[in-house]
Amino acid sequence: MKIVVVGGYGDIGSCVVEKLTEFSSHQITVAGRDLKKARSICSSFKGYVGALQVDVENKATLTTAFENFDLVINCAGPFYKYGANVAIAAIEKRTHYIDICDDADPLPKLFALNAAAQRAGVTVITGMGWNPGISNMAVRLSADLLGDIEDVNITWVAGSGDSKGLAALKHTLHGITGEVPVFRDGKNAKAPAWSEMEMVEFPAPLGEMPAFLFGHPEPLTLPKTIKAKNIAVRGGISPLWNNKALRVIRSLGLTRSPNRIDSVASLIHRIQRVFSVGGVEHSGLRIDIVGKKDGQDRHLVFNMIDRIRTLTAIPCAIGALMLLEGLITRRGVMAPEMCLDPVQFFDRLSDKGVKIMREGRL
Ligand SMILES: NC(=O)c1ccc[n+]([C@@H]2O[C@H](COP(=O)([O-])OP(=O)(O)OC[C@H]3O[C@@H](n4cnc5c(N)ncnc54)[C@H](OP(=O)(O)O)[C@@H]3O)[C@@H](O)[C@H]2O)c1
Numbered sequence: 001m002k003i004v005v006v007g008g009y010g011d012i013g014s015c016v017v018e019k020l021t022e023f024s025s026h027q028i029t030v031a032g033r034d035l036k037k038a039r040s041i042c043s044s045f046k047g048y049v050g051a052l053q054v055d056v057e058n059k060a061t062l063t064t065a066f067e068n069f070d071l072v073i074n075c076a077g078p079f080y081k082y083g084a085n086v087a088i089a090a091i092e093k094r095t096h097y098i099d100i101c102d103d104a105d106p107l108p109k110l111f112a113l114n115a116a117a118q119r120a121g122v123t124v125i126t127g128m129g130w131n132p133g134i135s136n137m138a139v140r141l142s143a144d145l146l147g148d149i150e151d152v153n154i155t156w157v158a159g160s161g162d163s164k165g166l167a168a169l170k171h172t173l174h175g176i177t178g179e180v181p182v183f184r185d186g187k188n189a190k191a192p193a194w195s196e197m198e199m200v201e202f203p204a205p206l207g208e209m210p211a212f213l214f215g216h217p218e219p220l221t222l223p224k225t226i227k228a229k230n231i232a233v234r235g236g237i238s239p240l241w242n243n244k245a246l247r248v249i250r251s252l253g254l255t256r257s258p259n260r261i262d263s264v265a266s267l268i269h270r271i272q273r274v275f276s277v278g279g280v281e282h283s284g285l286r287i288d289i290v291g292k293k294d295g296q297d298r299h300l301v302f303n304m305i306d307r308i309r310t311l312t313a314i315p316c317a318i319g320a321l322m323l324l325e326g327l328i329t330r331r332g333v334m335a336p337e338m339c340l341d342p343v344q345f346f347d348r349l350s351d352k353g354v355k356i357m358r359e360g361r362l
Helices: 011-023 035-042 059-065 085-092 107-111 114-120 134-146 166-175 218-225 241-251 258-270 272-276 308-324 342-351
Strands: 002-006 027-032 049-053 071-074 096-099 123-125 148-159 179-184 187-192 198-201 208-213 230-238 283-293 296-306 332-334 357-359
Touching: 002 011, 011 027, 011 308, 027 035, 035 049, 049 059, 059 085, 071 085, 071 308, 085 096, 085 114, 085 123, 096 308, 114 332, 123 308, 134 148, 134 218, 134 283, 134 296, 134 308, 134 342, 148 198, 148 208, 148 218, 166 230, 166 241, 166 258, 179 218, 187 218, 198 230, 218 230, 230 241, 258 272, 283 308, 296 308, 308 342
Parallel strands: 002 027, 002 071, 027 049, 071 096, 096 123, 123 332, 148 230
Antiparallel strands: 148 283, 179 187, 179 230, 198 208, 208 230, 283 296, 296 357
């Protein structure tokens, strides 16, 4: 089958292409604004990989490009900026769609496409990465096993020497700004970004790290199918001084608009090595789920540490392959926890070498 990966030569997109070529024999096309970059990366993958020029801000290039594909995978961020453009074009071309969207902003627009996607007979999955992605599926699995869920706390800590992407940096600056979605006492709510610090324990080399409320989609998608009381996403950066630097950048008003974020992100990206001083090349994700089984208190923990690109690309590739294998039959717009079988998903993650440490008795 034929898959196009938009943003396919970016930090995460290139790893998605690598994993798809490793796990399957589908024909892959790398798409982005720079055809030269798309072509030059093709030879580094095994199997047939082609190149295509698209600009996700230009609808005409998208609909022309998506002719004759079975699946569009969208890794072109930042998603708060590009919204639902690529999903709209995929639906128009009656092509299945998966993205790794980690901003809450595009969700209302994406879910408003549900009826159009159903009419087109396609599946649109948003947030198929590490978080959102593995995070949602850990909550799905726990909800299926426990029944009652009280609190969900999703926490990521990124090693500043790990993520290399400009778009990911813009996402970070956006996620610490303004108000962010949380789910409190069974209701959608907002809270100030980069507030309510908690210390969270990760495996070595991260150890105990501070994490702050951060703008992410999970508090909006999880309550659609999972009954919980409180859901929050926190984030943090290693080394610790990066968190202070982010607070200063925000307090100077440098993250107040997408244009300002573009400028400050480009500057930081050029001197990213400075921000890596004292940091590690690994990132961590921890999901804490507190609930009850048969009236007894339960606290389940999923903990993982690896490179972000690996932890994001493997679940994305697994979601894509499960969809193309016909294991996801639901049509319309959905988050991973609404359509993927959690046991199959975690079995496949483990088969592909993603190590998840679990604590807590079921
Ligand atoms: N869900 C998750 O778990 C998860 C995890 C990590 C990252 N992410 C998100 O994934 C996104 C990608 O991160 P990254 O680290 O890979 O960033 P990156 O290295 O900057 O990659 C972004 C890619 O998108 C392309 N792109 C940007 N603007 C475009 C446009 N207008 N038209 C077509 N292509 C465009 C870029 O190429 P050109 O600029 O040359 O066109 C590049 O290939 C970010 O938004 C990040 O927040 C999600």
